[in-house]
Amino acid sequence: MTTKPLLKVEGLKKYFPIKKGILGRTVGHVKAVDDVSFYVNEGETLGIVGESGCGKSTTGRMLMRLLEPTEGKVEFDGKDLTSLSTEEMRKTRRDIQMVFQDPYASLNPRHTIEKILEEPLIVHGMDNAKERKKKVHEFLEIVGLSAYHAKRYPHQFSGGQRQRIGIARALMTNPKLIIADEPVSALDVSIQSQVLNLMQDLQKEFNLTYIFIAHDLGVVRHISDRVGVMYLGKIVEMADSEQLYAKPLHPYTQALLSAVPVPDPDFKKEQILLEGDIPNPANPPSGCTFHTRCPYKMEICTKVTPRLIEHDSGHSVACHLYSEQVDNDIKQLEGSI
Amino acid sequence: MDERKTVLQVKDLQTTFFTDSGEIPAVDHIDFHLREGEILGIVGESGCGKSVTSLSIMGLVPKPPGKVVGGNILFGDKDLLTLNEKQMRRIRGNDIAMIFQEPMTSLNPLFSIGNQMTEAVRIHEKGWSKKKAEGKAIEMLKLVGLPRAEEMMRDYPHQLSGGMRQRVMIAMALVCDPKVLIADEPTTALDVTIQAQILKLMRELNTRLNTAVLLITHDLGVVAETCERVIVMYAGQIIEEAPVKMIFDDPQHPYTKGLIQSVPDMRFKKDRLYSIPGSVPKPGSIQHGCRFAARCEFAFDRCLTENPELYETSDVHQTRCFLYDREGVEQHDNKALIES
Ligand SMILES: Nc1ncnc2c1ncn2[C@@H]1O[C@H](COP(=O)(O)OP(=O)(O)OP(=O)(O)O)[C@@H](O)[C@H]1O
Ligand SMILES: Nc1ncnc2c1ncn2[C@@H]1O[C@H](COP(=O)(O)OP(=O)(O)O)[C@@H](O)[C@H]1O
Ligand code: SF4
Ligand code: SF4
Ligand SMILES: [Mg+2]
Ligand SMILES: [Mg+2]
16 A cells, blocks of 8 residues: 555535525525545545534535535645546546445436446446446446346345445446445445445455545444544544544544444443534534533633644644643743753 | 333234235234333344334334234233224323334424423323423423423424434323333434434433333444343344343344344454345245345255244243254254265
8 A cells, every 4th residue: 555645635615605585695604614634545545424414425525526615625646626627527537436325316217237337438438339338247246246237227226236336337437536425324234244345345456545434433443544533514533543443532533432332232331422412504613613512621612713733643633622732742842941 | 030020012913014016024923022111122124124013013004005914912901903093092192102213204393392292291181281281391301301491392393403303202202101112213313422312311211210112223232232132133023032131242143143243343443344145135025944044154954945933042032043943953963964
């Protein structure tokens, strides 16, 4: 595995206007994604977790420019995607593909599997008809289906099989990066593990880079090399998967991890129960947006937004508990000189 | 031995859907009991018959196409299956309450929370004044940990978050002080931090009010954390039943084993997940033999022709698998010996 970033995101924002009245006046904004920066190295899997509405899907869609960012830069393979023309962007999509949560909604019910899988090749002008057919059969086998499935329609498959088809479709154009938005969330446990194993095998075989979006913390730990935790449109913590799960720093991450039910009745963990609900992203709390639920809230938290700062090597956190520590460290260091 | 009284007993229950494409035996001869004050889990993958089981108990199976075609559901001295709709409504208002996965579908969007809560109280406490019923409603909203309960009485369902709506549903279910609470995937639609709040609430209410809870879920983590005893369902049948510790420490049925191993564990990284090959069969699609045979790594000839019964492997543990049929296993072993 190399450590070259394939994708670099800086200051990404998406503000959706809230419109009211017959004139459709804009009365405010939903800050769905609010100043998000991260990178993904070639061949690795970056997991993005967070609760419903925190901006995971919106982030994913902006990376492919299925949704135009309000602000920010997306650099893929050395190119700034946000400055590409529509035509150039269309070409680049061959290298970035998406896999969705609901494979049924994303497969045209009136098309055969063959037609569905061929389509990305036709769109990108790849291969001739004969080569395309061959490739369809080949990829059906690769994802664990059979060539004879090519003539069938989506409704003739189970949920797990449809997700395999969704994955095959994403692979057809030989992409470098796959953004998978909750690819196993709709699947039963026994099928979920099949699809996760398949995704891991394909990653090795085709040297794929994954951005894996999910709300299931166990699944994300299993598949990711690094993990970013989102809350109300911001990344609040980012670290190596091992580190994040062993030693979460952000109070939200700590609460989130402690809330996950563990399939082992003998395991007694300390649960940090958060009060209240996730605030409305149209009207987020001032300062640290987590302060309304945070057990460690300090005065500064309601006023100043903490920045995402590297705390340990490769482990970043956006919380004043740690910025203070950094300050103290600096003071101590200065005092000792 | 567990001394607690049985409050609900399901015997040989069969519920079938009669559809254009044939008969679907969604619940296929199932037996279980629920004791006073216990939390019993039913776990299984989608379509295995969990919801149809709970709807059968509540007398809410959509008819047509569904019909309870056999069995008994004993509650106190009554068989619920022999009651008429009016009598069943009384049971639902007083003795057995149910909460669903999506609270929005069971709250009426057109009426305020206060209106619906007060109504629920007055169904139970006939002759109470509106004022008195409102007092009780507010008390119940507070009991389930809703802040500003008085104001919330004026709110409409869409003004509340998913977690708050689920609390309201629980409050409404508890108004009648039921002996049994059936919760069908009560936290599946909720975020994990909200799920933790609701599960804690359910455990507290269970201890405090001694309500017996039938908790239906597909999440093994939820089962491990909440239930005392567990029933595992597969394709319309119960395939294993045991106290929660045994299900996780000593799972017996190959399906239960596989299911537990398939779950990614947050505490440590496995290189590769175990995976059960194939997919869940539709109920009724397998006529002969063990329903798990096509996916089972231990399947042998008998599994393809006979349907295993639930074998008792201890006082408290039952497994529907020929590997636990003492006589059968000997036959199998002997046969293997002879063949070798
Ligand atoms: N087209 C849109 N117009 C207005 N608001 C939107 C739009 N799309 C998303 N939002 C809002 O942006 C926020 C982030 O949404 P997003 O879909 O990215 O969340 P998510 O993290 O993917 O959640 P989930 O886990 O539920 O999929 C939410 O508050 C959502 O309501
Ligand atoms: N209204 C219905 N009409 C026809 N079939 C149904 C209906 N409701 C449930 N079923 C079938 O009964 C079986 C069990 O369903 P259910 O109890 O809802 O599963 P789950 O365990 O996911 O709750 C499924 O195969 C389902 O397709
Ligand atoms: S910045 Fe303050 S409120 Fe925010 S997580 Fe840290 S301690 Fe809590
Ligand atoms: S009865 Fe046979 S097929 Fe069924 S679970 Fe047991 S060993 Fe497997
Ligand atoms: Mg999403
Ligand atoms: Mg169900």
